[in-house]
Amino acid sequence: MEKIDHLIHAKWIITCEDQNRVLEDHALAIRDKSILEILPSKAALAKYTADNIHEYKTHTVLPGFINAHTHIAMNIFRGLADDLELMDWLTNHIWPAERAWVSDELVYDASLLAIAEMIRSGTTCFNDMYFFLQATAKAVDTAGLRAHIGITIIDFPTKWAATVDEYFAKGIEFYQQYREHDRISVTVAPQGVYTVTEANLARVKKVADELNLRVNIHCQEAVSDIEGAIALNHKRPLRCLDDVGLVSPHLIAIHMTQLDENDFAILQAKKPNIVHCPESNMKLASGICPVTKLMDLGINVALGTDGAASNNDLDMIGEMRTAAFLAKLSTRDAKALPAERVLKMATINGAKALGIDHITGSLIAGKAADFIAIDLANIETQPLYHPISQIVYAASRNQVTDVWVAGKQLLRNRQLLTLNEKEIQEKAKIWRNKIKN
Numbered sequence: 509m510e511k512i513d514h515l516i517h518a519k520w521i522i523t524c525e526d527q528n529r530v531l532e533d534h535a536l537a538i539r540d541k542s543i544l545e546i547l548p549s550k551a552a553l554a555k556y557t558a559d560n561i562h563e564y565k566t567h568t569v570l571p572g573f574i575n576a577h578t579h580i581a582m583n584i585f586r587g588l589a590d591d592l593e594l595m596d597w598l599t600n601h602i603w604p605a606e607r608a609w610v611s612d613e614l615v616y617d618a619s620l621l622a623i624a625e626m627i628r629s630g631t632t633c634f635n636d637m638y639f640f641l642q643a644t645a646k647a648v649d650t651a652g653l654r655a656h657i658g659i660t661i662i663d664f665p666t667k668w669a670a671t672v673d674e675y676f677a678k679g680i681e682f683y684q685q686y687r688e689h690d691r692i693s694v695t696v697a698p699q700g701v702y703t704v705t706e707a708n709l710a711r712v713k714k715v716a717d718e719l720n721l722r723v724n725i726h727c728q729e730a731v732s733d734i735e736g737a738i739a740l741n742h743k744r745p746l747r748c749l750d751d752v753g754l755v756s757p758h759l760i761a762i763h764m765t766q767l768d769e770n771d772f773a774i775l776q777a778k779k780p781n782i783v784h785c786p787e788s789n790m791k792l793a794s795g796i797c798p799v800t801k802l803m804d805l806g807i808n809v810a811l812g813t814d815g816a817a818s819n820n821d822l823d824m825i826g827e828m829r830t831a832a833f834l835a836k837l838s839t840r841d842a843k844a845l846p847a848e849r850v851l852k853m854a855t856i857n858g859a860k861a862l863g864i865d866h867i868t869g870s871l872i873a874g875k876a877a878d879f880i881a882i883d884l885a886n887i888e889t890q891p892l893y894h895p896i897s898q899i900v901y902a903a904s905r906n907q908v909t910d911v912w913v914a915g916k917q918l919l920r921n922r923q924l925l926t927l928n929e930k931e932i933q934e935k936a937k938i939w940r941n942k943i944k945n
C-alpha cells in the first residue's frame with residue numbers, strides 16, 4: 509500500500525482537461541499538495557493508504573473556478589451606486605468614493621470580505637487590479653487561495669500613488685516582495701487606454717518584459733472608453749496597445765465588447781487572452797463580447813465577474829450561466845457556448861490566460877490539488893442526467909460545500925476554515941456606516 513495525504517472519493521469528477529472527462533465513482537489521490545492520480549474509488553482503496561479519507565457521495569468534484577478579472581476590494585462599495593452607465597458610474601460615484609475612502613486598512617478588510625465570498629462560491633484563484641497591493645496579498649496569504657495581483661498604473665493621482673513614477677516604484681517594490689510566493693503572482697495592470705498615455709503604456713511594456721510579467725488591461729469595454737482613448741491617445745485602444753507591442757499571448761485584455769474588422773485582424777494575428785465579464789457589461793449597458801466568434805479564431809477567452817460594485821457578486825456559477833445565455837441570445841443560436849465550453853472558460857481557460865495552466869485549472873496527475881465539491885443532491889438539481897448541465901444551468905453557489913487549494917482545505921461543509929466569518933461581517937458593517945455617512 510502506498511501512503512498518501514488525502515484520498516477524495518466523489519460520485520462524479522469533472523476533469524476540465526482537453527479531453528474533458530466526467531468520471532463516476534472515482535477518487536483523487538493527493539500527496540504533497542498535488543494530485544498524484546485519479547482512479548476508480550475501488551482501485552484507490554486497494555492501492556493507497558491515506559492519512560485522511562473524504563467521501564463526497566452526492567457531490568461533483570471539479571477544478572476550482574478562476575475569476576479572471578476582478579477588483580476584490582470594491583466589495584466594500586457593493587450596492588453604493590447602481591443603474592448607471594459606465595462613465596457616469598465611474599467618474600461621478602466610484603472614483604469619488606475611492607478618493608475618500610480607499611486605504612491600506614479598507615483594502616485588507618474588503619479583500620477578506622471578497623475572498624470569503626469567493627471561497628464560498630468555489631473560486632480558488634482570481635486576477636485582481638486595485639491599489640494597496642500588499643493589503644490584498646496579506647488577505648490572500650491568510651486565506652490560502654491563489655491570486656494574480658496587478659500593479660495598477662493610471663495617469664492621475666489616487667490614495668495609493670501621486671504620480672506614474674510612484675505607481676511603478678510601488679509596484680516593483682511589491683513584485684520584489686512577492687516574486688517567490690507560491691500562490692501569489694504579479695501582473696502589470698494599466699487601468700485603460702483612456703487613462704494611460706501611449707508613452708506610459710510603452711513603459712508598461714518595458715517593465716513587463718524586464719520582469720517577465722503578464723499585462724492586464726480594461727480594453728474596449730464600452731463606446732465611451734474608446735472615445736476617451738481616442739481623445740487621449742488619438743487611436744482606438746487595441747491599435748494603441750498593438751503600436752507599443754503589448755498585444756501578444758502575454759496580454760490579458762478585459763471586456764472587448766466593441767470590435768471592428770481591424771480589431772479582429774489584430775486579435776487573430778497576435779492572439780492575446782480575453783476576459784469576458786458578461787454581468788458587469790450588462791449592468792453598465794456596455795456591450796457584448798463576441799465570445800464564440802473570438803473562440804472560433806483560436807483566441808483564449810476566460811471568464812471574470814469584474815468588481816462587486818458593477819456585478820454585484822463574485823459568483824462564477826452565476827457568471828457561467830449568464831455567459832452561456834448571453835452568447836445564445838446575442839447570436840440567435842441555441843448551440844452557442846454550450847455548458848461544457850463555458851465551464852472551461854471558468855477553469856482551464858482562466859489558468860491559460862494567467863499562464864498557470866501547468867499548475868492549475870484542470871484535474872490531472874501532477875497539477876496542484878485545487879478543487880471544489882458541489883453537492884447536487886438538492887431538490888433543485890434533481891434528477892441528475894449530466895453533472896455539467898446541472899452545475900451550469902441549475903445549481904447555485906450555495907451548493908459549493910468544500911474547497912481545496914494546494915492540498916489544503918479552505919471550506920468544509922460551507923464553513924470557512926482559514927477565515928473568521930463573523931469578524932469579516934462586523935468589519936463590513938463598520939465600513940458601511942463610515943461610507944454611508
Ligand SMILES: [Zn+2]
Pocket residue numbers: 577578579726762814815
Ligand atoms: Zn474591471
